[in-house]
Amino acid sequence: MLNFIEGGVCAAQGFRAAGIHMGVKSRKTTKKDVALIVSDVECAAAAVFTRNAVKAAPIHVDREHLKNGKAKAIIVNSGNANACAPQGEENARRMCAAAAKAVGCDVEDVLVSSTGVIGQRINVELIEEGIPALAAMLEASPAASAAAAEAIMTTDTVKKEIAVETMVGGKKVVMGGIAKGSGMIHPNMGTMLCFLTTDCAISPEMIRTALLETVNMSFNRISVDGDTSTNDSCIVLANGKAGNPVITEKGEDYDAFLKALQALCVQLAREMASDGEGAKHLITCTVKGAKSELSAETISKSVICSTLTKAAIFGTDANWGRVLCAMGYSGEDFDPDKVDVHFTSAAGDIMVCEQGRGVNFDEDLAKKILTEHDVEINITMGEGEGSCTCWGCDITYEYIRINGDYRT
């Protein structure tokens, strides 16, 4: 059983959320910009953070707070990344302290995330002032999850939330999440934030293992390892309220939980890619017949991250030469003469390259296929059994506009 359901980060038992406007965002807007997620009881907690050598202050604080594998609340702001900023760690700690006070828990049980402009001092006084009102609005409702999802958005055009239910150890287990995406243009992923909640009973070790296994096949397949922003964070809280036997090792229960978590995160990853800054297309690139899964992933990422391929899809131009070129500079060794490339969408499927050579194809049909929002690039290599799917988006005039004038 695996059902997608409503409720986002509040779908699982015992979680409440809220999101309000405090004015952290530099532009004069009324947009929500601070979110709070709280569990009724202490949770097993885990996180995956950016591999960027320059890490935002909240990440250093979270690492400390996660040492015991436990947490109860997450406070998040958009509008300011609190990275390379004066008094960064001090202010991140102040955000945790204010949230801890408002929800009545230890400061070490609060995790903090930020996203927005780098290098400017965060207006922590404003946030401290607003947190009591934010905490007063905490609710276990779909509307509350939606408010939190809105509050973490920056250039996202739609909020991203999702939840699934499954059976683990004979009990119904629910998990949900909210996320914000980013410009999807390699090698600069804008900040990715994702907050996941579940009522599954699972040990801190196993939730950490499950999160790593999940991030590697979802969010890490919309970007490139190491090419991450200063603030990227994916945090999961598991409060055990589902009453299943606590998962403490790999096995059937772990697999059921992992399967649901992965389905959840793949869907969020697809939504992030689809909502890349200015994007008009979701591009799904599947490589089959590579030497290994890792080789397939490297090649698929190289295609997904190719600015020229992105531009061709934006122009609905079936320029498969750019796909081969991107495969070629991926660093993987392969025989180009065994490569087939198809473009596929709801409008049809067309082979554009066979055994490494161009084939005559119906340009009108190709155009129709590439005009769809969801476009697939399907590659077969004839090298082995490795396969992998990665996700990206096209690059558009809008992307340049957004990023040419982000701060002002």
Place this chain on the structure above:
Amino acid sequence: MLNFIEGGVCAAQGFRAAGIHMGVKSRKTTKKDVALIVSDVECAAAAVFTRNAVKAAPIHVDREHLKNGKAKAIIVNSGNANACAPQGEENARRMCAAAAKAVGCDVEDVLVSSTGVIGQRINVELIEEGIPALAAMLEASPAASAAAAEAIMTTDTVKKEIAVETMVGGKKVVMGGIAKGSGMIHPNMGTMLCFLTTDCAISPEMIRTALLETVNMSFNRISVDGDTSTNDSCIVLANGKAGNPVITEKGEDYDAFLKALQALCVQLAREMASDGEGAKHLITCTVKGAKSELSAETISKSVICSTLTKAAIFGTDANWGRVLCAMGYSGEDFDPDKVDVHFTSAAGDIMVCEQGRGVNFDEDLAKKILTEHDVEINITMGEGEGSCTCWGCDITYEYIRINGDYRT
């Protein structure tokens, strides 16, 4: 002595060139699209080719023809890359044979290059037909070099040619070149072609060594190692007509030759970066105080290739956070708290980040600085003695327009 002079690829003694319109380019234009460069006598020859696993047919043929380290002529077309194309090698050989016949040399003494659309059969019959007329126009004049430089252009907006004279072994030695650049958007460098001629007397081994040393600190610093197109080629011919003692080992003569060759190629590299597709700015990024030169190069390239930094420069937005972010995901280990960043141009110099933290700066002055065509990002790291300069350009609406509709 190191003087920049006129004449491009015809500046050195004993070289003639020509460029004409044959109709290889798919669009109906009268633009020149085939070039020929010929030395009066056999030359020591060397080349550096793309590291892309998918290599265009001419590269395979050139590798064969360069086995003896000798060549006499280069035939080049734009409009069709002859990569992943039916009868690729056969047609590349036919181009060499036609050129050899027209100029009266062995087919093995002819090198061939192509640039343009991937995957379509090259119209070799058209080229064979046109080569006698092309050969008839060979001339040792600046105008002939200019015609050849025009004929190899694709999306370049200006032709790129240059020449320098220097003293080697008591004799005046001249070298010159023509080049075509490319979209400068990492990780997809459009095809880079560069053809160099010199009257220096130098052995095939030493010209090869000099070319490698030069490419690594010029053209390879406008892109990223391994991120190359199917056709990238840099070829040098040295015919010995200057009468200097033949350079057969490293030493004073080699150093004098190398210095001139590097000055030549750095200037061509800057021109390529400056003429990146749709570019409005040349961005020069210098990293000082890195752990090593290689570390400085990796970090500088990461900044230069950052799409978000490119977009910020396009928007004249002093968003130095993106510079730090790009440094951070370069893979190099360093202490962000020791990094200073300056933006510099003819309009002034401004520190925007000190010891890893944002500083208050004059936004109006920053805007003025970034409005100039030539913009510098100057980074000091406090880690060691390594330094390096790399070149890139901004990303613009025009880039998207060009690359969204390249084939049609």
